[in-house]
Amino acid sequence: MDESMEILNAVLIQEGWPLLGNDFDLLADAGPLIPDSPGVYTCLINDGTQLPYPQGQSAIIYIGESKNLRVRLKEHRDRSRECKAAVDSPAYYPRYEWVAARGGICLYSPAPAAGMDTQTMETRLLQAFENWYYTIPIANKQRGKGAYEPPAVAHPHAS
Template identity: 30%
Template sequence: MTEHPEFTPQQLNTEILRAYGWPAFGDMFDLIEEWPAGIPTKIGVYVFLAGGGKPITYPVGESSIVHFGKAEQQRGVRGRVSQHRGRIKNSPHERWAGHPAHEWLMAQDSFSAYSLAPDRDPAHPLSHSASWVEHELIKAFQRLYHTHPVGDGTAA
C-alpha cells in the first residue's frame, strides 16, 4: 500500500462515512503502479486522488480528490476500480480517456482508497446504499469546496 502526500478525505471519513456506520477510507494504493490483489469484491465506495504533491485548486481551497465512485455490481470495489484502472492504463495520453477523472489521473500520479459497505441495517437502508453514500460524499465535498470534484462534473 502507498502513502498519499495529502490525504484530504479525513474530514469526509468523520462527517459522512463514520457518521453512517461505514469504515473510513483505507488501504490506499497507487492506481497505476500497484494492484493489491486483496481488494474486495464487496459493495462499497471509492475515491481517486491526484498525487505529485500538487493539489487541485477549487473555488474554496485545495484538495487532491478527483472523483468519488460507487461499486454495487457483482465484482464490487475490485471490479469497478479495475475498470477505471484499465481504461486509464490503456488510453493514449494524447487522447481523451472517456471519463473526466481519467484525464486528471493520467496527467499525474493517481491514488485510490475505498470503504466497504457495512452489513445491512433494515432500520437504516439508505445509509447502507453505496449510491446514497457516494451522493453524500459529493454533497459534503461541494459544501467544503463550493463545487464537485473535477472528475464528477461541476455545480453551477
Template identity: 35%
Template sequence: MTEHPDSTLQRLNTEVLGAYGWPPFGGVFDIIEEWPAGIPTKIGVYVFMAGGDKPITYPVGESSIVYFGKAEQQRGVRGRVSQHRGRIKMGPHERWAGHPAHEWLMARGGTCAYSLAPEREPAHPLGHSASWMERELITAFQRLHRTRPVGNGTAA
C-alpha cells in the same frame, strides 16, 4: 499500500462515512503502479486522488480528490476500480478526451482508497446503499469546496 494525507478526505471520513456507520477510507494504493490482491469484491464506495506535489485548487480550498465512485455490482469495489484502472493505464487518446477523472490520473498519477458498506444495520435507512453514500460524499465535498470533484462533473 500508500498513505494519503488529504485533509478533505480525513474530514469526510469523520463527517460522512463515520456518521453513517461506514468505516473510513482505507486500503490506499497507487492506481497505476499497484494492484493489491486483497481488494474486496463487496459493495462500497471509492475515491481517486491525484498525485503530485500540489493539490487541485477548487473555488474554496484545495484537495487531491478527483472522483468519488460507487461499486454495487457483482464484483464490487474490485471490479469497478479494475474497470477504471484499465482505461487509465491505456493512456490518453489522440482523438477524444476520456473520463475527466481518468485524464487527471493519466497526467498526474494518483491513489485510490475505498470503504465497504457496513454489514450491520445502518444509522440511516439508506445508509447501506453505495449510491446513496456516493451522493452524500459528493454533496459534502461540494459544501466544503463549492463545486464537485473535477471527475464528478460540475454542479448545474
C-alpha cells in the same frame, strides 16, 4: 491527512462506515486484493498536486460508488493505464487524464453490512465535499444518484 479526506471520513464515521483507506495505485501492474463487496471510493492525484476549487484545494478528483469494488476499481485502473499508454488517442474522462499525467490512487470503504445503500453514501460524500469546497470534484459529472439535499448549515469558511 488531507483536509478533504478528513471531511469525507467524518461522514463515513457518522454513518458507521469504515474510513477510506487501502491505497489502490491506478497505474500499477497489480494491486492488493480488493473486496468484491459494495462500497464507496475516491480517486486522488498522488504526486502532491492540489487542485484549486472555489473554496480551497484538494487532491480529490472523483467520488464514486459501486456494487462491486473489485470490478469497478479494476476498470478505473485499466482505463487510466490505457490513457497513459495512448498519448495520441482522444481523451477519455478527466479522471483518467489526470491519473495518466500525474499518477493516482483510489481509497475505498466497503459497505459495513450487506444491503447498505452505496448510492446514498456516495451522495452524502459528494454533498460534504460540495459544502466545503462549493463544488463537486472535477471529474464528477453529477451530484450522485441518491436524494440530494442542499446544505442546511452555514459554510465553514463563511465569516
